Amino acid sequence: MGSVWPQSHMRNEPVPTIIEKPTRVEAAGNIPKLIDEYVGRVNSEDASISIAHMRSPSGWTEPGQTPEFAEYTVVLRGTLRVEHQGGALEVHAGQAVVTRPGEWVRYSTPGADGAEYIAVCIPAFSPQTVHRDRE
Numbered sequence: 136m137g138s139v140w141p142q143s144h145m146r147n148e149p150v151p152t153i154i155e156k157p158t159r160v161e162a163a164g165n166i167p168k169l170i171d172e173y174v175g176r177v178n179s180e181d182a183s184i185s186i187a188h189m190r191s192p193s194g195w196t197e198p199g200q201t202p203e204f205a206e207y208t209v210v211l212r213g214t215l216r217v218e219h220q221g222g223a224l225e226v227h228a229g230q231a232v233v234t235r236p237g238e239w240v241r242y243s244t245p246g247a248d249g250a251e252y253i254a255v256c257i258p259a260f261s262p263q264t265v266h267r268d269r270e
Contacts, residue, residue, distance in 0.1 A: 220239050
């Protein structure tokens with residue numbers, strides 16, 4: 136009679152892991168924004184990548200930053216404004232934006248509907264590596 140365990144478990148190979156729910160983390164900015172981290176330093180103790188679902192209201196803005204990580208952002212709803220040293224980008228629903236390590240950026244949602252988006256940071260976001268501007 137065969138084993139009930141998957142063959143990969145018997146050989147000590149990695150198996151997929153379900154992440155049951157995100158962890159709500161505190162956001163920087165002038166008014167509250169929701170950040171639900173699914174993968175990263177807080178929810179999954181993973182320092183190599185973070186994946187978070189963001190929901191920011193109209194009028195939200197955060198301090199500028201010069202992070203040590205790349206950030207890949209996919210806008211699901213509304214418009215995300217990304218200021219950079221050369222100007223600003225308006226990233227609309229269905230679009231994405233990539234910022235690279237060492238690049239100064241400031242995110243905001245000035246539109247009437249705010250924005251909802253997924254942010255992926257490589258390596259994972261951390262307060263120690265985001266290097267926010269002092270205001």
